[in-house]
Amino acid sequence: MKNNVFINGIGAVTAQGIWRTELFEEASELNEAVNHAQQPSYKEFIAPAMSRRMSRGIKMGIYAAQQALDEAEVTVPDAIITGTGLGCSEDSEKFLRNILDNQEEFLTPTSFIQSTHNTVAAQIALRLQCKGYNFTYVNRSISFESALLDALLQLQQGEEEHILVGGVDEVSDHTFRLLQLIEEVKASDTNETVKTSVTPGVNYGEGATFFSLGVQKTRSSYAELVDIHIQHRVDRAELPDFVAQFLERNTLAAADVDALLLGYNGDSASDSYYVAFEALFPQAASLYYKHLSGQYDACSAFGLAAAASVLQQRHIPSRLKWKDNTAPGPLKTVLLYNQLKGKDHALTLIRAC
Amino acid sequence: MVHSGIAVTGMGIISAIGSTNEESFQALLNGKHGISRVQNFDTKHKDHILVGEIKYSNRQLAALLGITEPHNFTRTALLGALAAKAAIADAGISDVNAQRTGLISSTSVGGMDYTERYFYEYLTNPSLHPYISTHDAGDSSHKIAECLGLEGIVTTISTACSSAANAIMMGARLIKSGRLDRVIVGGTDALSKFTINGFKTLMILTDDYCRPFDNERCGLNLGEAAAYLVLESAMSLKKDGKKPLAFLRGYGNANDAFHQTASSENGEGAFLAMKKAFQAADLDPAAIDYVNAHGTATPNNDLSEGRALTRIFGDHVPVFSSTKPFTGHTLAAAAAIEAVFSILALQQGVVFPNLHFQHKMAELDLIPQTETLHRPLSNVLSNSFGFGGNCSTLIFSKA
Amino acid sequence: MAELKEELKEKIIAVLNLEDIAVEDINDNDPLFGEGLGLDSIDALELIVLMDKEYGIKLSDPKQGKTIFESIESMSAYIAENRTK
Numbered sequence: 001m002k003n004n005v006f007i008n009g010i011g012a013v014t015a016q017g018i019w020r021t022e023l024f025e026e027a028s029e030l031n032e033a034v035n036h037a038q039q040p041s042y043k044e045f046i047a048p049a050m051s052r053r054m055s056r057g058i059k060m061g062i063y064a065a066q067q068a069l070d071e072a073e074v075t076v077p078d079a080i081i082t083g084t085g086l087g088c089s090e091d092s093e094k095f096l097r098n099i100l101d102n103q104e105e106f107l108t109p110t111s112f113i114q115s116t117h118n119t120v121a122a123q124i125a126l127r128l129q130c131k132g133y134n135f136t137y138v139n140r141s142i143s144f145e146s147a148l149l150d151a152l153l154q155l156q157q158g159e160e161e162h163i164l165v166g167g168v169d170e171v172s173d174h175t176f177r178l179l180q181l182i183e184e185v186k187a188s189d190t191n192e193t194v195k196t197s198v199t200p201g202v203n204y205g206e207g208a209t210f211f212s213l214g215v216q217k218t219r220s221s222y223a224e225l226v227d228i229h230i231q232h233r234v235d236r237a238e239l240p241d242f243v244a245q246f247l248e249r250n251t252l253a254a255a256d257v258d259a260l261l262l263g264y265n266g267d268s269a270s271d272s273y274y275v276a277f278e279a280l281f282p283q284a285a286s287l288y289y290k291h292l293s294g295q296y297d298a299c300s301a302f303g304l305a306a307a308a309s310v311l312q313q314r315h316i317p318s319r320l321k322w323k324d325n326t327a328p329g330p331l332k333t334v335l336l337y338n339q340l341k342g343k344d345h346a347l348t349l350i351r352a353c
Numbered sequence: 354m355v356h357s358g359i360a361v362t363g364m365g366i367i368s369a370i371g372s373t374n375e376e377s378f379q380a381l382l383n384g385k386h387g388i389s390r391v392q393n394f395d396t397k398h399k400d401h402i403l404v405g406e407i408k409y410s411n412r413q414l415a416a417l418l419g420i421t422e423p424h425n426f427t428r429t430a431l432l433g434a435l436a437a438k439a440a441i442a443d444a445g446i447s448d449v450n451a452q453r454t455g456l457i458s459s460t461s462v463g464g465m466d467y468t469e470r471y472f473y474e475y476l477t478n479p480s481l482h483p484y485i486s487t488h489d490a491g492d493s494s495h496k497i498a499e500c501l502g503l504e505g506i507v508t509t510i511s512t513a514c515s516s517a518a519n520a521i522m523m524g525a526r527l528i529k530s531g532r533l534d535r536v537i538v539g540g541t542d543a544l545s546k547f548t549i550n551g552f553k554t555l556m557i558l559t560d561d562y563c564r565p566f567d568n569e570r571c572g573l574n575l576g577e578a579a580a581y582l583v584l585e586s587a588m589s590l591k592k593d594g595k596k597p598l599a600f601l602r603g604y605g606n607a608n609d610a611f612h613q614t615a616s617s618e619n620g621e622g623a624f625l626a627m628k629k630a631f632q633a634a635d636l637d638p639a640a641i642d643y644v645n646a647h648g649t650a651t652p653n654n655d656l657s658e659g660r661a662l663t664r665i666f667g668d669h670v671p672v673f674s675s676t677k678p679f680t681g682h683t684l685a686a687a688a689a690i691e692a693v694f695s696i697l698a699l700q701q702g703v704v705f706p707n708l709h710f711q712h713k714m715a716e717l718d719l720i721p722q723t724e725t726l727h728r729p730l731s732n733v734l735s736n737s738f739g740f741g742g743n744c745s746t747l748i749f750s751k752a
Numbered sequence: 753m754a755e756l757k758e759e760l761k762e763k764i765i766a767v768l769n770l771e772d773i774a775v776e777d778i779n780d781n782d783p784l785f786g787e788g789l790g791l792d793s794i795d796a797l798e799l800i801v802l803m804d805k806e807y808g809i810k811l812s813d814p815k816q817g818k819t820i821f822e823s824i825e826s827m828s829a830y831i832a833e834n835r836t837k
Contacts, residue, residue: 048771048772049790051771052769052770052771053794085489085491092465092547096465096468096472096547097472099469099546099547099550100469100473104396104397104546104550105397106805107550107553107554108554108767108797108798108801109555109614109794110794112551112554113551113555113613113614113794114613115551116513116739116741117461117490117511118511118513118740118741118743119613119740119741121512121741122608123613125741125742126611126613126742128610129610130608130610131608131610131621131622131625132607132608133606133607134606134608134741134742134743135510135512135519135523136510137508137509137510137511138460138489138490138510138511139490139507139508139509140489140491140492143491143508146508153527153530154526156530157529157530175488177476178476178485178488179485181475181476181485182482182486184486230506230508231504231506232498232503232504232507233498233503234504343495344507554797554801555797556800612792612793
């Protein structure tokens with residue numbers, strides 16, 4: 001018997017501010033090439049002795065993690081699992097600049113120590129004195145989904161009861177400029193939204209979104225996390241089969257899916273897959289989120305938060321609507337689809353609870 | 354965990370002591386280490402440190418893989434692809450997509466070797482732009498998947514020096530849950546100026562050969578390597594009528610929650626990781642015949658790990674050694690190459706020596722195995738610990 | 753000497769990014785590690801680089817730092833005696 005798994009708490013630091021009920025009503029569409037997350041005050045969360053060494057990514061992660069745990073009323077989780085595409089990019093850059101600018105001399109350890117990809121998960125563990133399982137996944141656009149899959153399996157199999165899982169990425173200047181050079185990110189003077197995008201690349205972003213998952217439904221539960229499937233390569237022509245197999249495994253028909261949450265990011269190399277995907281669910285409402293978070297590797301965590309919130313509220317905020325259609329019946333089942341340029345396809349299924 | 358565990362059906366490795374399982378075994382058996390000066394790139398520290406460097410240039414590695422210029426494979430990707438290809442060949446897999454197959458890789462430096470070379474030059478030289486997208490950790494895994502033609506799940510773990518152990522764990526979890534039939538698991542890391550300078554700032558690099566568990570140990574030798582195992586479900590094994598090389602019998606991961614880089618005095622995280630692994634394996638500590646220790650030869654690690662070993666094994670610490678004096682500390686790949694060494698030890702009934710050991714640590718009554726020892730082994734435990742308090746233990750059993 | 757101590761405090765605050773701490777908050781004899789300023793082993797490594805970069809003093813063994821970095825008093829005394837720049 002597999003345990004059911006519930007999303008019992010959410011926390012986030014995003015371009016739209018911190019996680020709150022009104023976030024999607026108050027959100028505004030991003031149209032800059034780079035979009036920094038709005039930083040809350042960290043003083044009450046992180047002691048000055050700790051925070052003096054921390055980059056934005058670490059602070060955002062700690063804040064979002066604590067928010068999620070607080071909401072779920074979990075003090076110390078059994079395990080901490082994070083996903084990040086670029087890790088602690090700021091400290092990596094800082095240390096590398098020091099190496100190059102000082103010809104490998106007078107280097108100090110702090111930025112090196114903080115540069116490892118698992119720093120956020122480690123600092124959360126240190127702060128909570130959580131000695132449990134602690135993993136960090138680093139695989140581009142599915143960094144977060146990998147973490148989520150790991151958590152789901154452990155909870156389903158009864159290995160753990162409460163798992164903190166999250167996605168975090170930070171913008172660092174040089175990396176951002178390099179991504180602009182290869183047109184992964186839009187030029188600085190463009191002012192396009194995901195919908196009005198005509199130039200190549202994306203509006204880039206950063207943020208941290210964490211979830212407190214548990215095997216018990218609680219009064220703070222947002223939704224049930226049902227299944228996740230990740231596949232490295234799916235040709236566009238294979239997309240219907242890929243989706244059909246996933247639905248079958250969950251004994252669902254396409255018509256049972258009330259809403260889709262799609263990873264549209266304004267880059268045609270990625271977006272053409274979402275168009276093909278939408279066509280498989282003619283009745284479902286189509287939602288998107290990257291116009292509010294910006295595209296970054298772990299942004300699909302923000303997507304899951306959006307979908308979970310929709311199910312909890314049983315209402316689709318207009319800001320999330322990709323198309324002006326509505327779900328035919330009551331909102332019960334949401335399917336999330338994310339990939340990047342046709343690689344690393346992830347399907348995440350959540351259900352109202 | 355279903356006992357006897359999860360079958361390992363193939364393995365591939367490249368490190369400073371060889372580019373095949375057989376070469377690695379011969380080197381370990383004969384006490385021939387691969388530690389030398391840095392040759393492949395320039396660093397200010399080259400006369401002051403010793404490393405476990407693989408003496409192939411990137412061009413030679415690409416040629417071994419049959420990749421033609423121009424390409425944008427980083428050294429991390431090249432090493433990983435070579436070891437992963439060798440692993441699936443060893444497992445006798447010809448069509449990698451014939452069953453549900455995944456790749457769980459790991460790395461700590463990722464594409465840093467190109468980034469550190471061209472960091473500023475990228476801004477002015479468009480011909481270098483194809484390398485920009487190779488910086489992130491996931492790139493090496495994508496490149497490996499490309500070389501293997503793999504379509505299933507590909508993901509990457511980065512938990513510093515314990516990374517590959519965790520990739521092996523996640524692979525096992527995917528098999529156990531019935532989501533995959535086969536999974537290629539391991540890690541890859543190339544030497545880079547970034548890590549050399551990083552460890553240098555922590556003052557834990559020795560200018561001599563590293564001496565794990567020695568009272569006068571004064572730091573580690575860095576190394577580079579890649580290694581992968583193929584894990585298969587019982588069903589997949591039956592289908593192909595294969596005999597496993599060994600079983601992954603148990604695993605455990607815990608966090609020391611003590612300090613971002615240093616291990617706790619009493620080795621709490623290591624102790625918990627081993628404890629969990631015994632539970633998962635349903636084995637008593639007494640069943641372990643050999644411990645392939647993390648044993649980096651830093652003052653902090655070896656004392657902390659030594660304490661954890663005495664806590665878990667009491668007065669009966671099994672024969673143990675660190676193989677890092679052979680290969681250097683290969684960071685994210687360390688647990689993968691040491692998994693291969695653990696399986697070679699089980700298969701051949703050999704405990705590999707802990708080179709350069711002379712003086713027992715003052716604090717503990719622990720002496721590693723210093724000579725090659727021939728004896729039948731049933732269960733081997735391998736430890737790997739990393740920055741961020743990450744502690745992992747794997748237990749392999751004889752097939 | 754007073755000048756060196758003042759300078760040292762400023763540099764330590766800057767290098768270690770000690771938010772909310774001013775030069776006046778650090779007394780010459782306060783312990784820098786543990787209960788005093790609360791510095792740790794990573795800070796010790798930072799201070800070793802500071803000694804090298806600013807005063808041309810090379811410490812090859814982190815253990816040496818223990819006595820030298822006890823307080824501003826001990827640190828400035830060591831620097832005054834051993835500085836090469």
